[in-house]
């Protein structure tokens with residue numbers, strides 16, 4: 280099916296391209312057209328193109344906007360049910376708090392020494408969220424975790440010779456009464 284679709288797409292594209300060449304050669308045979316004759320048409324065509332392309336891009340942008348992957352920005356609008364402090368240091372993570380599913384979890388991430396990258400991975404190895412861990416500054420990452428189990432925190436910014444061993448496991452437990460939504 281895919282091969283057939285690719286063949287049809289190629290043939291249609293090749294035909295369209297060949298048509299453009301044939302049309303261009305026909306127009307070129309007629310010789311140059313005086314500029315004042317075509318100027319008005321060209322300006323009108325340019326205006327049509329401007330609104331057509333602008334309209335298509337605006338529609339595509341507005342359609343895609345709800346699907347942007349930055350869910351934590353949307354989640355950040357309400358209060359988080361669970362507060363978890365995270366401190367990175369060469370070469371370990373310290374965590375203060377318990378993470379559960381259900382409600383919003385706000386990770387307050389900082390560093391005790393140099394810049395680190397806080398990256399939270401689920402049990403399948405997919406990156407759930409990430410934020411910089413910076414000395415003297417706290418970054419807030421709000422997530423809503425749907426699966427219980429073992430999550431892994433890895434450092435995503437090179438911070439020294441022990442960087443590759445800088446990870447920690449977080450156990451995400453089921454939602455208890457009062458932590459949901």
Ligand SMILES: [Cu+2]
Nearest residue numbers: 434436438442
């Ligand atoms: Cu690191």
